Amino acid sequence: MAEILSAHNVVKSYAIGDRALKIIDGLILSVAEGEFVSLVGPSGCGKTTLLMCLSGLLGLTEGSVKFEGKIFNATPPGLAVVFQDYSRSLLPWKNNLDNVLFGMRRVSGMDERQKRAKALELLDAVGLGGFDRHFPWQVSGGMQQRVAIARGIASQSRLLLLDEPLAAVDAQTRADMQDLLLELAARFRQTCLLVTHDVEEAVYMADRVLVLGPRPTKVVREIKVGLPRPRDQLSTREERAFLDARHEVLSLIRSMRKPKEAAVK
Amino acid sequence: MRHWSDKLRVPFSIGLVVLVWQTVYLLGIVSEKYFPSIVSVAQSFWAMIVSGDIPAADLKTFGRALVGLAGAGVLGIALAILSDLYPSFGKGFRYISDVVQPIPPAAFVPMAVFSLGLGIKLYAFVIILVTIWPPFLNGVAALQSVSGVQLNTGRMLGCSNRELLWQIKLPAAMPEIFAGLRYAATISLIAVIVSEMLAGRDGVGFMIFKKAFALRTADVFALMFVVAINGVMLNGLVNVLRRAIVGWHIGMMERSE
Numbered sequence: 001m002a003e004i005l006s007a008h009n010v011v012k013s014y015a016i017g018d019r020a021l022k023i024i025d026g027l028i029l030s031v032a033e034g035e036f037v038s039l040v041g042p043s044g045c046g047k048t049t050l051l052m053c054l055s056g057l058l059g060l061t062e063g064s065v066k067f068e069g070k071i072f073n074a075t076p077p078g079l080a081v082v083f084q085d086y087s088r089s090l091l092p093w094k095n096n097l098d099n100v101l102f103g104m105r106r107v108s109g110m111d112e113r114q115k116r117a118k119a120l121e122l123l124d125a126v127g128l129g130g131f132d133r134h135f136p137w138q139v140s141g142g143m144q145q146r147v148a149i150a151r152g153i154a155s156q157s158r159l160l161l162l163d164e165p166l167a168a169v170d171a172q173t174r175a176d177m178q179d180l181l182l183e184l185a186a187r188f189r190q191t192c193l194l195v196t197h198d199v200e201e202a203v204y205m206a207d208r209v210l211v212l213g214p215r216p217t218k219v220v221r222e223i224k225v226g227l228p229r230p231r232d233q234l235s236t237r238e239e240r241a242f243l244d245a246r247h248e249v250l251s252l253i254r255s256m257r258k259p260k261e262a263a264v265k
Numbered sequence: 266m267r268h269w270s271d272k273l274r275v276p277f278s279i280g281l282v283v284l285v286w287q288t289v290y291l292l293g294i295v296s297e298k299y300f301p302s303i304v305s306v307a308q309s310f311w312a313m314i315v316s317g318d319i320p321a322a323d324l325k326t327f328g329r330a331l332v333g334l335a336g337a338g339v340l341g342i343a344l345a346i347l348s349d350l351y352p353s354f355g356k357g358f359r360y361i362s363d364v365v366q367p368i369p370p371a372a373f374v375p376m377a378v379f380s381l382g383l384g385i386k387l388y389a390f391v392i393i394l395v396t397i398w399p400p401f402l403n404g405v406a407a408l409q410s411v412s413g414v415q416l417n418t419g420r421m422l423g424c425s426n427r428e429l430l431w432q433i434k435l436p437a438a439m440p441e442i443f444a445g446l447r448y449a450a451t452i453s454l455i456a457v458i459v460s461e462m463l464a465g466r467d468g469v470g471f472m473i474f475k476k477a478f479a480l481r482t483a484d485v486f487a488l489m490f491v492v493a494i495n496g497v498m499l500n501g502l503v504n505v506l507r508r509a510i511v512g513w514h515i516g517m518m519e520r521s522e
Contacts, residue, residue, distance in 0.1 A: 057417050075421045093436045093513045102432075106423040137517045155422060185274035 001032040004068055004159050004191050005054065005079075012046075012053055013064035013216075025047045025216035027063070031159070036185060036192045040204035040249060041212030047195045048084075050217065051163045054193070055081045067159065075225060077106050079154035086145040090136040096123060096147045097132035101149035111187040122150040125187070126180065127166045142173035149181070153188050160185070162194040166201070175233050182231060199253065203245045204231060211249055214256050223248055293444045301483040310487035318472070319491055326457055326469040327495050333392030334453040334499065338446050341397040345404025345442075349430060355405065362398055370395045370456040374463040383464050392456040396449045403445030407438035440514040450499040458492060469495070 012024040023046040031037050041047055052058035054065055056075040056220050068074050075081070080103070083089040099234070100119040107115065123132050126146040128139075136144050145165055152160055166174045178201060185223050196202050206225050213220040226241045236242055242263050283303055290302045313319040348355025373391045381387045411434045419433040440502065463471025469491055476484040508515065 052417075055421060057420055075423065081417070081421045083414055083418065085414045091415065091418070091433070091436070092517055093439075103422060114521065135513060135516065137520060141438070204374045218402045 001034060003129075004032055004033045005029075005031040005066070005193065007054060007063065007065045009063040010060055010065065010263050012058070013098055015060045021029075022216035024053065025218055027218040029210060029219050031191060031193055033158070033191055034189065035208065036182070036206050036211045037194070039193065039195045040197065040199055040202045040209060040253065041213060041217060042109060042214050042253050043197060044262050045212050045215050045217040047197070047212065047217075048163055050212070051081070051161055051195050053081060055161050057081070071222065072130035077155065078158045078159035079161065080155045080159070081161045082145070082148050082152050082165045086141065086148045086165075086168070087136070089148055090151075092135065092137055095133050096128065096139070096230075099147055100105075100151045100154045101234045103154035103186060104156075105156075107156050109151060110242075114154065119150075119154055120153050123147070125184065126150045128196065131146065140173075140261075142177060145169060145177065146180070149184065153184065157190060159191045159193065162192060165194075167197070174201070181205065182229075199249050200237070200246055203227075203242055203249065204233075204236060204237055209249055211252050221252060267276060278312055298480070299482055301486065305483040306490070307485040309481075311484040312491060313465060313477075313484065313487060319469075319488075322467060322469045322472050323491055323495065326461065326500065327466050327491075329388050329392065329461075329468065330454045330457045330495060330499060331502070333388065333396055334446075334450055334503075336389070337393045337396035337453065338400050339392060341449070342404050342442060344397070344401050345408060345438075346430070346435070348405050349408045349434070359405070362401065365394065365404075365465045368395075370452075370459045373420030375459055378464050383466060388391065388457065388460055389398045391451055397454040399452065400442055400447035401445075401448070403441045403462065405436060407441035408434050411437045439511045445502070445509055446503050449505050449509075451496060454496050454499060456491065459474040494522045 006028045007027055010024055010027040011022070013020045013022040015021075027050065030166055039047060039050070049058065053060055054064070055057070056067075056072050056079070057173055059073070064071050066072075067079055068075070089095075091102065094102060097116070097119055100141060101115060102116050104110070104119065110118065120132060121131075123129060126149055128150070131139055136147060139147075145168075146188045149160075164183075166177050181192070181194075181222065182205060184190065192205075194202065194205055203225055209223045209225060211221045211223065212218070222249060223245055227236055227239060227245075227246050286303050290297070290300060294300075308320070344358060346359055346396070370391055373394055376388050377390050381390055407428075415433050415437060416429060419429045424432060457468070458470035458473070461468035462474045465471040469488055473488045473492075474486055476488065
């Protein structure tokens, strides 16, 4: 399979006063087309910073990131980010349909009517048929994140970077949305890179889990998840392979905790 | 549906004002010469309506306040946008605003009479110079405080810096700009009345001054009532515009209550 995203020796540091605070140090990763990859790591290791760097929203201090083989310095077409903070990411002065249409602003080869039809189809696909005229603030948090996902796919993305997209929704909604994301990824041929702090979610969704080390972070282990698709909230989570992968990731992350912190907890 | 007590709020307020007014009048605390009964105020109001004095004067006063508000609003928003596009200009202009903003409209009038004479230029100068600040300052603050997630969303979807301004920052800033415009509406009216009083040859402010010197207190009170109506009308117009442009924000606020 072709490589869609690659990061080579990425370093990101911030200047704090006259000191440099290193967040990412020598990170290497590669995502193949059609894959679902999860990124997990200890809290505060710089997951969101990493995703910003991978999307072109944040400049690198050193190293390079390539999307479909090309280096970029702003988010390239074909790459979409779904942010954790959906209530801010959706534009409150646009209704749900117009928010999805806003995602299509760089899409060419479609006239306004075709774009509208496509946007309505996507809203339908995320289970929001009939909510196109509602404003984001008129629907629930889970529904808002569905609009944001539809907007990402509407941009004709091939790669979705998901920044803890389900962290702010309730547990029941989260399980539904996990399955929706998997279904959408398959249906619209999206390669997905999911950043999450939820280890079970990381394993449940992914073909591969990349475990990040503490700050300054880099990928310290890759775990292949040998689970069949389609996945199922009940049976998948009871499989040996799921439990093994979960155990491996969890024990690795626990081992990274600073001794002092571990003693307190 | 609105509660019945909401519907009664306006008549109740008016009733209360009339009651207090007449009580003060009947108790004779202030001489009748300086504090007429509400009946004679109403009579002089009606007389000046019928004679055409109020309509003629108010057409000018309301027109000046409205045009001044519109001009100051457009100019204030434009300057806020320029400040956002060119931060060094914005910084410099902030210093100017810090110095000019505290000067009351009355203080500008004598200076303006010397250089601009009595007329439209004087009004434009005074009104805009005092009315421009709320939309400008609110605009600058709001454009600066647009959420980083909204900006990243725009950037992620390929917006250039200019496109970010027009498609994300400005719409996001509009609710605060409208808060500034509501405030500016009142200031614009104050500036018009003061200018008309000090340097005018017509308008409600000029009439108030003339009637006050003639000790026609009932007329003065009736004209003050006219000024109040102008304020309500200006506010109403800003509100109509606000509902049309940032109705989404009103809906959002009502929902979060």
